Amino acid sequence: MSKPQVRIKLMGFDHKILDQSALQIVEALERTGAVVAGPVPVPTRIKKYSVIRSAFIDKDSQEQFEVRTHKRLIDIVEMTSKTVDSLANINLPSGVSIDIKS
16 A cells, blocks of 8 residues: 655746745755655646737737746655644745645
């Protein structure tokens, strides 16, 4: 029977802040004695939007926008009792979304 594994999923629009947050989480978990795998980069999701610039005559003129969502996965293979406390006390910068599943 395999041990329970916890997966942390980080998402954000700025990859530099996301990488710093992932490094901060991994360092905090390793200080508690947990065995960590990751951060693993997941392919970036790109959403593209085209918007018509003018509503009447110049309909061929369009502006294009895109939103890039970067993701990282961190797996905690072996946990200790201090690991849960350290996860609750981590301060992440704004713009980084965290999702923890067991």
